[in-house]
Amino acid sequence: RPVGEFLSVMASPEPPPPATPRTIASFLSSELGRRTLSGIALVVLALGTAWWGGLAFDLLWALAGALVCREWVALSPARDEPALALGGAAAVAVAAIILSVSGNLPSALTALAVGAAGLAALGRNRTSRLWALAGLLYAAVIGLVPVAARALPDVGLVVILWMFAVVWMTDIAAYFSGRTLGGPKLWPSVSPKKTWSGFFGGLAAGCLAGMTVVAVAQGYGVAQQVPLWLIGIASALASALGQLGDLAESALKRRAGVKDSGQIIPGHGGVMDRLDAFWAVALLVGMGLVVGAVVRASAL
Numbered sequence: 001r002p003v004g005e006f007l008s009v010m011a012s013p014e015p016p017p018p019a020t021p022r023t024i025a026s027f028l029s030s031e032l033g034r035r036t037l038s039g040i041a042l043v044v045l046a047l048g049t050a051w052w053g054g055l056a057f058d059l060l061w062a063l064a065g066a067l068v069c070r071e072w073v074a075l076s077p078a079r080d081e082p083a084l085a086l087g088g089a090a091a092v093a094v095a096a097i098i099l100s101v102s103g104n105l106p107s108a109l110t111a112l113a114v115g116a117a118g119l120a121a122l123g124r125n126r127t128s129r130l131w132a133l134a135g136l137l138y139a140a141v142i143g144l145v146p147v148a149a150r151a152l153p154d155v156g157l158v159v160i161l162w163m164f165a166v167v168w169m170t171d172i173a174a175y176f177s178g179r180t181l182g183g184p185k186l187w188p189s190v191s192p193k194k195t196w197s198g199f200f201g202g203l204a205a206g207c208l209a210g211m212t213v214v215a216v217a218q219g220y221g222v223a224q225q226v227p228l229w230l231i232g233i234a235s236a237l238a239s240a241l242g243q244l245g246d247l248a249e250s251a252l253k254r255r256a257g258v259k260d261s262g263q264i265i266p267g268h269g270g271v272m273d274r275l276d277a278f279w280a281v282a283l284l285v286g287m288g289l290v291v292g293a294v295v296r297a298s299a300l
Contacts, residue, residue, distance in 0.1 A: 035267030042265070042274065043168075050150065050160045058100035058147045065092040065143020067264065067271040068279075072135030075256040075272075078128035084119055088136045091115020096143040103151060112140055142275055145282040148289055155224070158217045163238075163285060165213045167278045170206035170239040171246075177201025191250045203239045210235025238281045245280030249273070 049057040066089035073085035091112055099108035116133055123129030149163070150156040178198025186194040214231045217223035249272055253261060262270025 033267075038266045038268055042268075046164060050157060050164070053150055053157065055100060057150055058096060061146040062093045062096035062100070062143055064271055064275065065096055065139045066090070067262075068092075068142050068275060069135050069139035071261040071270045071272045072138055072252075073132055075252055075258065075261060076128075076131035076135065078123065078131045079256075081122070081124060081128055081132075083122045084128065084132040087115060087118050087122055088132055088139065091118070091136060092139045092143040095140065096147055099144055099147050100151075105148065108144060112136065138279065141279055141282050141286060145286040145289070149285055152289075154222065155217075158214065158223045159285065161217075162210050162213045162235075163278065163281050165209040166206040166235050166238045167242050167281055169209035170202040170242050171277060172202075173205030174198040174202030174243065187247055190247055190254060194247070199243055202243060203236060206239030206242070207232050207236040210238065238284055241280040241284055242277035246277045248280075249276035 045060070049060050069088040069092050070085045073079065073081070073088060078084050091114065095108040095111040095115070098111050099105060102108075116136055119132040119136060120129050123132055146160060146163075149159045152159060174194070175198065178193070178195040178201065181195070181197035181201070183195050183197045185192065186196055186199050211228050211232050214223055214226070215228060218225055249261070253259065260269025261272035264270055265274060268274055
């Protein structure tokens with residue numbers, strides 16, 4: 001080709017094809033979109049039922065406890081015994097509903113004991129029975145503690161909001177601080193992406209969030225005037241336990257060779273995947289409820 005034609009072609013190359021615009025529909029169909037929508041729906045459902053209280057809130061956590069028990073069994077050596085998953089889920093749901101309707105914890109625990117006896121009878125061998133019983137106890141924390149905490153006179157809503165705030169802000173801050181700062185891994189053999197920077201970032205955010213909820217409640221005269229430094233210690237402990245609960249569930253999934261505990265929540269996986277940290281905080285609150293009940297009983 002003549003030099004002039006060659007230079008002309010080089011000077012005016014063909015424009016690249018136009019980029020495909022990202023539309024709302026394409027975002028909603030993506031993994032991030034499904035995860036975002038599911039997360040918003042879960043937050044609205046959790047906060048809405050917590051504010052409303054009563055049977056709506058209790059049924060939500062009865063269902064959550066039942067689903068957690070089912071997913072636990074599916075991750076365990078008893079995964080091929082559907083009767084154990086169904087029996088455990090039913091026992092947790094019935095116990096939570098009994099606690100909601102009657103307010104009688106011994107009756108709820110009796111329902112759990114009957115369920116445990118049923119699981120012991122249904123299990124094919126000692127290993128499957130032990131795993132099923134462990135799942136029943138694990139799921140009972142999810143099904144019963146929020147119901148009991150929300151029923152506390154005057155401060156029930158504050159306790160639930162405190163639990164939500166600590167867990168959610170710990171999770172968010174741990175993710176972003178870990179991605180931003182990086183650094184040494186927290187427990188690479190269990191969760192390769194978690195870092196110490198994420199742990200401490202989540203710890204700080206969870207502590208601050210818990211103190212903020214109680215401070216606002218105290219400002220409105222709802223919560224008792226407990227020293228905020230004591231709330232800070234409790235919030236920091238809950239945040240650390242929540243992150244350990246997350247790691248414990250990761251270890252369980254790694255043992256089972258799966259990425260998620262289930263597929264019921266679009267973009268998030270299973271119910272256990274969303275409530276692993278909340279479970280640890282609920283366990284802490286449950287222990288506090290037991291101690292409080294013992295102290296009140298001894299004062300009578």
